[in-house]
Structure formats: C-alpha cells, structure tokens
Amino acid sequence: MNLEGVLYANRPTASGWEEFVIAAQPNQNPEAPAQQPSGGFVVTEQQFNQIFPGRNHFYTYAGLVAATSAYPAFAKTGGSTIERQEAAAFLANIHHETGGLYHIVEANKANYNHYFDYNSKYKVVPGKQYYGRGPLQISWNYNYGAAGEALGLPLLSNPDLVAQDPAVAMKTALWFWNTQTGAGKMTCHNAMIQSKGFGETIRTINGALECNRGGGGAVPNRVEQYKKICAILGVAPGDHLSC
Numbered sequence: 001m002n003l004e005g006v007l008y009a010n011r012p013t014a015s016g017w018e019e020f021v022i023a024a025q026p027n028q029n030p031e032a033p034a035q036q037p038s039g040g041f042v043v044t045e046q047q048f049n050q051i052f053p054g055r056n057h058f059y060t061y062a063g064l065v066a067a068t069s070a071y072p073a074f075a076k077t078g079g080s081t082i083e084r085q086e087a088a089a090f091l092a093n094i095h096h097e098t099g100g101l102y103h104i105v106e107a108n109k110a111n112y113n114h115y116f117d118y119n120s121k122y123k124v125v126p127g128k129q130y131y132g133r134g135p136l137q138i139s140w141n142y143n144y145g146a147a148g149e150a151l152g153l154p155l156l157s158n159p160d161l162v163a164q165d166p167a168v169a170m171k172t173a174l175w176f177w178n179t180q181t182g183a184g185k186m187t188c189h190n191a192m193i194q195s196k197g198f199g200e201t202i203r204t205i206n207g208a209l210e211c212n213r214g215g216g217g218a219v220p221n222r223v224e225q226y227k228k229i230c231a232i233l234g235v236a237p238g239d240h241l242s243c
Contacts, residue, residue: 041065042075042083055101063166070171071178078193084235086192089201092226094135104163106132115140125157133162135173147175183207197240198226211243
C-alpha cells in the first residue's frame with residue numbers, strides 16, 4: 001500500500017487549492033487497501049497531516065471526518081481506487097484554495113462588501129458579510145443561504161460559523177463538491193465517480209477563470225498537488241487531469 005497553494009475568492013460562485021511504498025502481502029481483492037483507515041474514511045490522520053503539514057490549527061482531521069457524515073457518498077462510491085481518487089481530488093483543490101489549509105477567510109478585505117445579491121431568494125441579513133470562508137472559500141449570500149438550507153445550519157444569519165467550527169467549514173466545502181455544478185456541467189463528486197477526471201473538478205470550481213487558458217497558472221498547480229496526494233494515498237491519478 002502506498003502511503004503517503006494562495007487564496008482566490010473573486011468569482012460569483014462558491015469556490016474558490018514523494019511517494020512512499022510499503023510492500024504488502026498479496027490480497028485476494030486487489031481493489032481493497034491492505035490497511036483500512038480508522039473510522040471508515042479513505043484518508044488516515046497520518047496522511048492528512050502529511051498532506052497539510054503547515055495547516056492552520058483550525059482545520060482538523062476530526063472536523064473533516066465529522067463533515068463527511070453530511071454527504072455519505074463522498075469518497076465511498078465506486079470502489080477503492082475511485083474513492084481514493086475522489087478524496088485526493090477534494091484535498092488537492094482545498095489545498096490550492098487555502099494555501100495548504102492555512103487561510104480560513106478571504107485575505108483580500110477590499111472584497112468583503114462585494115458579495116451581496118439583493119435579487120436572491122436568500123436575503124441579505126443586515127450587518128452580515130458573505131466573503132470567502134472555509135476550505136472552498138464559500139462566498140455570496142445565495143451560497144451561504146443554499147448551503148445553510150441543505151445542511152440545516154443558520155449560515156445566512158450567522159456566516160461566521162464557517163470560520164468558527166471546523167466541521168461546519170468542511171461541510172460547506174463538501175456541500176459545494178457534492179451538489180453544485182459551479183462553472184462546469186457536473187458536480188465534482190460526479191466528475192470523479194464517473195471517471196471524467198480531475199480536470200472536471202477544476203472546471204466546476206473555477207473553470208471560468210482557469211480553464212482553456214493555455215499553460216501556466218493555477219491549473220498546473222492544482223494538478224501537481226493532486227498527483228502528490230494520489231501518491232500519498234497510493235492510487236494512480238487517472239486520466240483527464242487538466243481542463
């Protein structure tokens with residue numbers, strides 16, 4: 001079994017960021033990992049710490065595992081390979097969006113008063129701001145409202161919850177990952193379980209700004225991070241890595 005980013009929140013949707021090999025005994029089911037992570041999640045706490053060595057103490061492994069209960073199909077669909085690829089894809093994107101899970105809130109405070117859509121059914125609550133927070137930097141009142149509604153949380157009236165509770169922060173990222181098509185044509189979850197490739201997750205998260213723009217920039221950074229995390233999780237990255 002193999003064991004073993006910069007902040008952007010300037011778009012009108014939630015978004016946005018070495019390989020060690022241990023020889024294992026033959027396994028009758030080659031798709032099953034030789035060692036099952038505790039708690040049933042495909043990423044162990046040791047691997048999580050290896051992926052995010054400089055993370056902010058706010059972001060915790062326990063918070064991530066707790067958040068997965070809101071979307072039980074996440075990283076538990078399609079067999080061992082696809083499950084680990086999906087986990088790697090999610091972790092690579094949040095790594096990029098937050099500088100390795102370092103940023104909790106949007107760094108550019110000049111944007112803080114820009115995220116109000118007064119035509120949305122999710123009405124702006126006076127005195128509240130809807131700038132980027134959490135692993136995928138959820139922003140705008142309509143995204144806080146929709147995520148809160150889906151998760152049973154008062155995020156429209158109390159958006160700061162995303163920056164105060166590690167599990168809530170991760171749940172908002174998983175809400176987008178599992179339910180929103182963003183700038184793409186499918187959810188990130190469906191892109192991975194249907195083997196459409198890591199590139200489709202980039203398109204969904206920030207395709208309007210990053211995809212179809214030639215070499216350089218954010219896309220290769222996301223792809224390289226995904227490859228590194230796949231190596232840590234002991235899984236091949238698959239095809240269609242770029243958008």
